Amino acid sequence: MSRVPPSLLYLTVYNPTLRHTGPIVGDDEDADEQAQILFYTARERAVSRDKILRQVGLVKALVNFTGMFSPSDMCENTHSQSRRMVMVSPEPNFWFHACVELAKSPRPPPPAKGKGKGKGKASATQEVAYDYYDSSVHDLALRTRIVHGYEQFKLTHGSFTSILASLGQQALEVQLERFFTVWAWSWDFEEDMDFAGHLGVPLHPLHRSLSPILDVFSQERLETFVTFLLIPPFVVPSTKLIESGYPSVLISHILSRIPPPPPPTNKSTDSKPYNAEEKPAADLAVPRTLNTKSLNDTIRTASPFMNMNMDMRSLKWMWNGLTFSKTSSAKPTAPSSPSIAATEEHAQEPLPSQEAKMQETLVVPQRPEAEVDAESLQEAISSDFEGTMSHVPSPTKPEAIPLPASPPSSPPDICDVEATRGDDGTAELENTPRIAFAFRADGIQAFPEVSNIANPHNSVLEERPATPVPQPDFISTIVYLATGANPEQTVRHRVYHATQGIVTFGVIAEDGNSLDLSLIANALVGLFSKLEDVVEEGEKRTDDVATPVTKILEPQSKHIICTGGYTFSSSPSFSSKSEHLFNGRERLHSEFDIQEVFSRSQNPQHWHISKRSLGVNQDGNMVDGQVFMEVARKESTLADVDNELTGAVRRFLE
Incomplete structure (x- = not known):
């Protein structure tokens, strides 16, 4: 049959010393009794005034009766077949009273007696009987939960006494209503049985x-x-x-x-794709000397945007506004349309558009080294020039491609040099804007010396300073x-x-x-x-730290130490709902001078230990606290359990 978990029937807060203030309507004999009730909530939607007064009156009678025999030890709980009644006084004259219904399961209906038509009628009118589980809740867990709720209210609003003295009874009732109505009906009795909490x-x-x-x-x-x-x-x-x-x-x-x-974010690399419109195409650099080794190394790291088939031995170096010739006296003029001059043997080939070049994949296969005529290149580079450096033209899209104004240090495979123009119009190799040249086996291209191109194979990433x-x-x-x-x-x-x-x-x-x-x-x-x-x-x-295999396979003991409102457990996930631990802790707090409680369950055969007064620490100070342990090895004797408990306390004090 289905099991119904324990639930709260009603919760109330009252003060028996309060009296009704103001005029009394008629001969209301219960005005003072009603004024003593500061808060009340119940599982029933509507509860009559008389029922509330009877419930609170019963609790007052129990407390007063037990107080006649022991004023310092009044009634704290009352058990019945189906309910638990708990009373807690966190402040003088202020009382909490909670009534909890135990977990229950419906009994199977008994076999019906009689025959004929009366059989169905009797089963329809028969009430459902329940079996109640007395161990489904524990008095110590209920009282601790109520005390924690009071401490939460006191932390956010102040104590009952201070609110009553400063703001009055009506303000106290309003604050109790707002806080404990939500708190009471969020009380989960199944989860509240966790001992460590x-x-x-x-x-x-x-x-x-x-x-x-x-x-x-x-x-x-x-x-x-x-x-x-x-x-x-x-x-x-x-x-x-x-x-x-x-x-x-x-x-x-x-x-x-x-x-x-x-929320976690996707970590991106520090490199970002090169944007051709971020920098103007102004600061350029001109190489002065090239050697075969550095040129061949450059070919291997050339930009993937280059795709031109030209014979470099017969190539005449010329860009828009920059021409390399054998005579330094001839001044080049800008061509009317962007083009690249080729030799008689090789006709001019159109270059792919800028969009087509940008769509090419950045990862290119390794190309073989090209043989370069270093003498012809040296002769072409050493020529004088005039004009402004420009970009590589495109037959289909002649827009200029801007280059970075202040490029960082050159990659090791790129040859760059600085040049200035002297008084006689010749080029002097000094501080000028720099340009980086990249060469490939099937063509040449001037490209910006950018370190943030998003290509891990063909780019040099710049190290950025650590973000503060x-x-x-x-x-x-x-x-x-x-x-x-x-x-x-x-x-x-x-x-x-x-x-x-x-x-x-x-x-x-x-x-x-x-x-x-x-x-x-x-x-x-x-x-x-x-x-x-x-x-x-x-x-x-x-x-x-390596854990032996035998220790992993055997059932592990667990313990938790409580001192000063803080806990330290053998494992962060310590969890136990053992009734033996609750009973042991309750006996440690009883009026009897009990220091240790050892108990052993029958099924399963586990040891449950409760101990107080931990001992003296390394500083020589007495540590006041409690330790609770569960030993899951059924072959352990009382001496073994006591030694294990002593070792756990010693390790904590050290």
Whole structure:
């Protein structure tokens, strides 16, 4: 049969010392009783006033009756066949009361008695009976959940006493209604049975190495403030945070307000495609000397945009506005149409259009080296010239192709040289704009010396300087914390927290204290860098530790240590819903002086241990805390379990 999980029937908050203020309508004898109820919510859509007063009156009677025998130990819970009633008093005279229905399963209907028409009629009117599971909820889990809810309200609004004194009863009722209505009906009793969730916020596995770094940073820049670090879901507390005694829900509240990390983006290379329209075709360079070796090397790295079939031995060097000839006295004139002169043996061949050249793939197959007549080239290059350097024309698209104005350093396979014109009109090789020439076996082409062409095979990528790490931005959160000996007197504080990557730095300051957030943000860049180094080194050491095969195959024991509202477990994924651990913790908090609880279940045969008073640490200080352990090896004896527990505590204290 289907199992119905446990659920909340109703939740109420009341104060028996409150009295009705104002005129009473008629002879309303229950006006004072109704004024004592500050908040009420129920699973039923509408509940009559009389039913609410009866439910709250029953709880008051139970508390008052048990208080007659022991004023310091009043009634905290009541069990029935189908329900659990829990009472919690977080502040003097203020009480929470929750009624929870246990998990249940419908019973199969009994065989019907009788024959004929009465059989169907009897089965239709028969009520469904249920079997209830008494272990589906635990009193300690219910009380802990209510206390956490109260601490959350107190953290964001203030204590009940302070609100009642400063704003009045009506304002307190409104705030309770807004907060606990949502909180009560988001209560998942199945997930609430996780034992580790009731103990506190987990400490980072490397908190012993990270906390000293945080303390040094706080002493240098934030000496009078409380700081902490968050690496979700872990916390790295500073020494002042541990000594302050702030509730652990403060860390949980800040963890819920950390913005999610940005979505991952596709990392692109630093190179970007060359845009022909970004730079003007003005700054060019002219090669003075070429040798066969460098020319052949250049051919192998030539731009893939070149595709011309020419005989380089008989080629006459000429561009638009630039002509190389044997005599320096002849001044070239710009041709009327863009063209490249060829020899009588080779007719002029049209060049592909610019669009066709750009559509060619950047990855070209390796071409063989071409034999070059170095003497003819040297003769052609050493000629005088006049005019302005220009681009390679295109028969179909004669627009100019701009080149970069300030090209970076030349690739090693490209020959470039600088030249200036002297007084006599000859070219002098000095500081002038530079141009890079690239040669291929089937043609030549002048192309810009660009380092950001998106081609990993034929381009030289420029190393860009590292982008500076931006300063993290602070987010402010208002909280109410008790600073004195009276926990009901809360003071407004602000928590400033900044996140970079997965690390969040937080500082707590009373409302009104000024902080130089820009100066702190500038210093956080170095702090985050140190923290990342320590975390990476710790993870590396953990990965290098080899685990024996026998230890991997055998059932692993697990434990969790609770101290000061923080927890440290044998594994980050510690999870247990064992009823034995809840019972052991409840006995440790009972009026009896119990130090250790050892219990063993029958199926499966596991050991469950609870222990308090951890011992003395390396500094000689007594550590007050609790340790809870589960041993899954059924062949373990009581002595083996006790030795394993002692070893876990010793490793924690060290």
